[in-house]
Amino acid sequence: MRAAPPPLAGGTSGAEALRPLLDTVLDALHDGARARGGPLPPGGPEAVAARVAALGAVLPEHGTDPHEALRTLVHAVAEGAADPAHPLCAAHLHTPPLALAVAADLAASALNPSMDSWDQAPAASALEAEVTAALAAEVYPAAGRPDALVTTGGTESNQLALLLARERHGRVRTVVGANAHHSFHRAAWLLGLPEPVTVPTPDGTLDPAALAGALKGLDGPVLVAATAGTTDEGLIDPIPALADVCAAHGAELHVDAAYGGPVLFSRTHRHLLDGLDRARTVTVDLHKLGWQPAAAGLLAVRDAADLNVLGHTADYLNADDDTEAGLPDLLGRSLRTTRRPDVLKTAVTLRALGRAGLGALVDACMERAQDLADLVEKSPGLQLRARPTLTTVLFRPVTAAEPTDGATVAEPTDGATSAEPTDGATSTDEDLAAIRRTLLAEGHAVLGRAGADGRLWLKATLLNPHATPGDLARLITLVEGSTHR
């Protein structure tokens, strides 16, 4: 006799099938986090890989059972996580998700709507339309018909922005600052467009005069990509002035606000994004300052008509007669076909917290960044790169070996053509990179790195609204301890 198939997550009995399995998952998450004990597992890549390899066959001929598999693998991944909910895990734009958003995401998995046709996602597609309209209106409060697409993140949003420009203009040239995200270079390559022109950004932001100089030398259609929240330093390009330069040169403006965009929710800080709505397209990620589990990307467009070029027909999904009969045509809402309803967790978060609640979380992280900058300034052994604009703090030990000759490991931002001074800061940079790796290997802290002013800096990206000044003091102590060894 054949065994019954394992239970499904949907239908009227799915919830009861899920309940005991979720208990196993929650226990494994808890026990795994306890076993880890810190922000990441100690031992570095080899030790972690060895522990995963020791779990046994990935694809056995005969399975174990659901509870064993969940317990074993969830425990392993939790024990071996770099957990952004730990306040000493602060390297990247790698957010600690809110429990309510994660709980909502379970429903997306259980129901498994696919957003490429109405008859796979009736209510989910209606909800997505409402949420994208509301978020587009946050970015473009004065536009007549803004819209937004849900993406897998800033990389896809930036790629879509270039694609839309290509479809408007043909072989468009992208102009970016050296401070821009690497995804612009990759998108141009993917789309068969010319390599972007990179304008040096020695001060970390795109200078309007430098942009004007670059535009002067270019013929043909141009898309300028500015950044509101740079990956390295959390800086915001001077958007109104850049928009003026673009207007004067007949160039279009895109703003990559993957990081900074959610600052719109903060009454206190939203002025930082003045002029954002002068961009034709804007990238925003809610899996950064929006506390969503990945992915929760958006590309907002000032005019929904700009999206028409993405229209695409596949008769099994959006035959003309079905569309005429009133079935919504969703295939132009993404370059993907099957598509998870990432919008559900976002919808729950917006409704539960409101603009004010999200703004308060933004404000909390902004304050933590100022707190960390204060601590660095008070530490005689540390140098602060600058007071933070968003939630990124760059600092470095000043007690490390002073500049000597030799090959530098200071890193210009990807694609940079700037001739930033490197002034031989070799061994300091090497020491600094080693400090970061040591903290990782010992499982003590996850800090990032960034090149600025020709040197390498330690980078803390503060996205955890629960972090306390005491946590930040521990971080400082750890860095100082690593420096003096």
Added chain:
Amino acid sequence: MRAAPPPLAGGTSGAEALRPLLDTVLDALHDGARARGGPLPPGGPEAVAARVAALGAVLPEHGTDPHEALRTLVHAVAEGAADPAHPLCAAHLHTPPLALAVAADLAASALNPSMDSWDQAPAASALEAEVTAALAAEVYPAAGRPDALVTTGGTESNQLALLLARERHGRVRTVVGANAHHSFHRAAWLLGLPEPVTVPTPDGTLDPAALAGALKGLDGPVLVAATAGTTDEGLIDPIPALADVCAAHGAELHVDAAYGGPVLFSRTHRHLLDGLDRARTVTVDLHKLGWQPAAAGLLAVRDAADLNVLGHTADYLNADDDTEAGLPDLLGRSLRTTRRPDVLKTAVTLRALGRAGLGALVDACMERAQDLADLVEKSPGLQLRARPTLTTVLFRPVTAAEPTDGATVAEPTDGATSAEPTDGATSTDEDLAAIRRTLLAEGHAVLGRAGADGRLWLKATLLNPHATPGDLARLITLVEGSTHR
């Protein structure tokens, strides 16, 4: 005094924060499914959109609370779902996910590893490496160094296959059957490649002689894309013969096995995929015949070296000195940057069920398709297109009005250039499209549609291993009832 931020999903206290929220979600999933009562909500798109709009502001100034938001929105999406776990929801390659895979997916959201750098995903990235190696070896059992990338689905996998071919050869021409997925046309457009040459497939599969004829007329590099599991009919192109034709003409072969690939797990049916490993790249989706919630796409490559062209450096993620010091370089594993660990649910499923367990699920769905074909053949009012190869069954009422003149709504597969006979089957096709829409609008069944043999057919795609012969009989009764109205 400022309110404490809402709890996070991670850390040692995340599990306890999640528990009550998940109870709310499970209750809402259960109640929503009960309120729906059938495979999808009645009333059609307008009624569903109106119910979603009536829920109130998407982005209020002040939020409600997490439990209210979860209860309201999860209930709405569950009540308004086209639920693939319902046996009468059988239109698309839209799988009912296994409860154990959905439970595992919760851990991915809670821990939120991002797969673009080791220091955001230490154990998750190690696990992904193991799972992709194991699955690549299923596709390429005799290859020395196969590999696989995790994607958002077949659309991205096919796009990557074209991109890899472009990077090997430059301006490569894609040759597809008229039965191929629409994503090849979209990928060529995206990548700036020539529009694919489409070979007519009047019998539903790509004929080797027809392919040879098409290749004879082409100069320059060519990538042939065959299909193992067509979207319209679930057919498998004759892969060994097509591989021979490609070899004779110096063309490369890609196989889109998004649908059929997991048949490899079935001892009974895996012979259907003989020759699959002659393809240079193979697309497989585990969110179809693998019962994973979206997304669980893969692109398998025979030789891992083919992936080197995706290598990409961004110093904040994979600086050279970090890579030299032993930190894995993950950025070339995807075109995305932030990336959810979709592999975790797959790993849990493989371990829990094993190859045999997954094969049994494949076999069950294959049997259901034969059962449905039997029922159609026994129904005097219905015509069967053909005995099913995989799990797709095409059929149509023969009692509908017979062919008359006028504009046809029969649909060639997207991009088809074939001159399939349409023989004026107008009103039958219109009736058939209307039957499908009526079943949708009444909330009674979700059936698909497909053009074949110059006519429109109802399509049932059977992916639910819990479906019974009784369920299939109800489906037949519903169609017959709609026909005779």
